[in-house]
Amino acid sequence: MNVLWEQFPVFRDGFLLTFQLSFLSAIGALLVGTLVAVLRISPVPPLRWLGTSYVNLFRNIPLTAVFVFVVVGLPLLGSSADFLKIPGLDQIFTRLGIDLPYFRFSIIALSLYTAAFVCEALRSGINAVPSGQAEAARSIGLTFTQNLRFIVLPQAWRAAIVPLGSVIIAMIKNSAIAGFMGLYGDLSSRGQELVSAGVNGVTYPLIPVFIAISLGFLIMTVPLGLLLDRIEKNRMVKAR
Amino acid sequence: MAQPLIELNSVNKWFGSLHVLRDVNLTVDRGEVVVVIGPSGSGKSTLCRAINRLETINSGTITFDGQPLPAEGRALARLRADVGMVFQSFNLFAHLTILQNVTLGPIKVRGESKANARERAMQLLERVGIANQADKYPAQLSGGQQQRAAIARALAMQPKAMLFDEPTSALDPEMVGEVLEVMTSLAAGGMTMIVVTHEMGFARHAAKRVVFMADGELVEQAAPAEFFGNPQSERAKDFLSKVLQH
Ligand SMILES: Nc1ncnc2c1ncn2[C@@H]1O[C@H](COP(=O)(O)OP(=O)(O)OP(=O)(O)O)[C@@H](O)[C@H]1O
Ligand SMILES: [Mg+2]
Numbered sequence: 154m155n156v157l158w159e160q161f162p163v164f165r166d167g168f169l170l171t172f173q174l175s176f177l178s179a180i181g182a183l184l185v186g187t188l189v190a191v192l193r194i195s196p197v198p199p200l201r202w203l204g205t206s207y208v209n210l211f212r213n214i215p216l217t218a219v220f221v222f223v224v225v226g227l228p229l230l231g232s233s234a235d236f237l238k239i240p241g242l243d244q245i246f247t248r249l250g251i252d253l254p255y256f257r258f259s260i261i262a263l264s265l266y267t268a269a270f271v272c273e274a275l276r277s278g279i280n281a282v283p284s285g286q287a288e289a290a291r292s293i294g295l296t297f298t299q300n301l302r303f304i305v306l307p308q309a310w311r312a313a314i315v316p317l318g319s320v321i322i323a324m325i326k327n328s329a330i331a332g333f334m335g336l337y338g339d340l341s342s343r344g345q346e347l348v349s350a351g352v353n354g355v356t357y358p359l360i361p362v363f364i365a366i367s368l369g370f371l372i373m374t375v376p377l378g379l380l381l382d383r384i385e386k387n388r389m390v391k392a393r
Numbered sequence: 394m395a396q397p398l399i400e401l402n403s404v405n406k407w408f409g410s411l412h413v414l415r416d417v418n419l420t421v422d423r424g425e426v427v428v429v430i431g432p433s434g435s436g437k438s439t440l441c442r443a444i445n446r447l448e449t450i451n452s453g454t455i456t457f458d459g460q461p462l463p464a465e466g467r468a469l470a471r472l473r474a475d476v477g478m479v480f481q482s483f484n485l486f487a488h489l490t491i492l493q494n495v496t497l498g499p500i501k502v503r504g505e506s507k508a509n510a511r512e513r514a515m516q517l518l519e520r521v522g523i524a525n526q527a528d529k530y531p532a533q534l535s536g537g538q539q540q541r542a543a544i545a546r547a548l549a550m551q552p553k554a555m556l557f558d559e560p561t562s563a564l565d566p567e568m569v570g571e572v573l574e575v576m577t578s579l580a581a582g583g584m585t586m587i588v589v590t591h592e593m594g595f596a597r598h599a600a601k602r603v604v605f606m607a608d609g610e611l612v613e614q615a616a617p618a619e620f621f622g623n624p625q626s627e628r629a630k631d632f633l634s635k636v637l638q639h
Contacts, residue, residue, distance in 0.1 A: 294474025
């Protein structure tokens with residue numbers, strides 16, 4: 154286990170990039186997932202169909218395949234996802250702005266894949282909102298969009314927060330694939346480097362390196378899990 | 394004669410093969426209070442819900458304030474803003490305070506200023522007797538208080554008519570009175586109302602007309618004294634003998 158102490162800066166840097174990747178992908182997944190959920194419950198049949206197809210596609214193919222489609226497919230289409238070079242945001246998350254696109258590609262792949270699960274968690278939340286709520290909103294003249302925005306979604310979010318949390322935890326773990334799909338600098342790619350190329354001619358064995366990587370993930374996922382437990386407990390107390 | 398506010402012409406509605414509204418004709422004048430009674434499953438709720446298009450109809454026409462009901466979109470939303478609806482189960486927005494429940498419509502639908510909406514909401518809550526509950530959440534109120542809040546929420550839209558679907562049926566007996574009191578004063582104030590209820594006392598005293606429904610049909614309608622004193626149809630007689638026995 155000496156590797157963790159000897160190469161601590163490597164793991165620290167890797168952890169920081171994995172954290173950034175997870176954070177930005179979580180935001181992306183929540184945004185896209187909410188949009189897909191709205192499509193899925195839309196009164197317009199073609200939109201509904203689009204939402205359902207999205208979920209059925211992304212929920213049922215391996216994440217690795219999504220990564221391949223994004224990492225190989227986008228460049229074929231001539232895109233290096235420059236729309237994610239968001240001014241201001243790229244000052245905080247400097248990897249967003251650089252010319253190598255793999256950080257942006259990883260965000261896209263993780264967001265698109267996770268959005269399908271976010272959509273389903275949200276939809277279960279929406280179904281948990283009694284139909285009388287939307288009906289009362291309609292009866293005072295709120296439009297479909299206002300109804301969603303002011304009445305249904307705020308309540309659905311509350312009901313969905315625990316399942317959403319599980320989705321995000323899964324996504325954080327899934328982000329480890331990015332390091333095998335072109336991204337350099339996250340926990341898994343830095344770990345791999347220690348095993349294969351090593352540092353100053355010293356290579357490290359696989360198992361201790363991956364134990365250290367796992368520790369890095371636990372630092373993110375365990376607190377999130379504890380937070381969810383608390384939210385759930387609070388809710389049970391309130392419901393009594 | 395002035396145009397009626399609500400007019401239903403040969404309205405038919407099916408749920409699958411179940412014929413829930415059979416050729417219903419009904420007109421309600423401005424300021425009129427109509428009580429709808431009838432056995433369970435006779436289509437009273439469906440009739441109410443059809444008037445603000447929470448339920449679509451299969452044939453016939455419904456006009457409100459001279460206009461046929463819009464099919465969908467903004468026009469329909471505008472119509473619904475003009476028709477207040479009070480539900481059996483209150484349906485207050487669970488994540489909003491009582492005050493927010495009442496101000497949401499005026500602010501988001503009518504584009505009223507927050508201060509203005511708030512002031513009117515407090516007046517309305519005062520009027521239904523729960524101004525001191527304004528900052529609580531619906532779950533913290535009794536059923537009677539929730540239903541009065543729901544009435545205030547509907548009134549805040551300054552509707553041209555109010556629909557009540559069994560507003561007191563979900564209440565503990567001791568809370569029925571406080572809600573009926575609010576409704577009675579509304580009726581006295583000239584609000585156009587359609588009220589589905591089993592409260593025969595309210596029908597007798599506050600209604601201008603009683604409409605009796607059975608099996609989706611509008612069987613008979615008359616002024617309360619006439620209807621309760623001298624029902625014409627067998628079904629109404631039968632229904633009244635059952636209800637009034639208790
Ligand atoms: N969404 C629906 N789908 C199918 N059938 C329905 C639906 N809503 C109501 N019905 C049926 O239509 C008939 C009329 O229902 P409605 O609720 O209008 O009756 P009601 O007179 O209000 O009865 P109650 O006094 O029990 O409230 C009933 O037989 C009911 O089961
Ligand atoms: Mg009913």
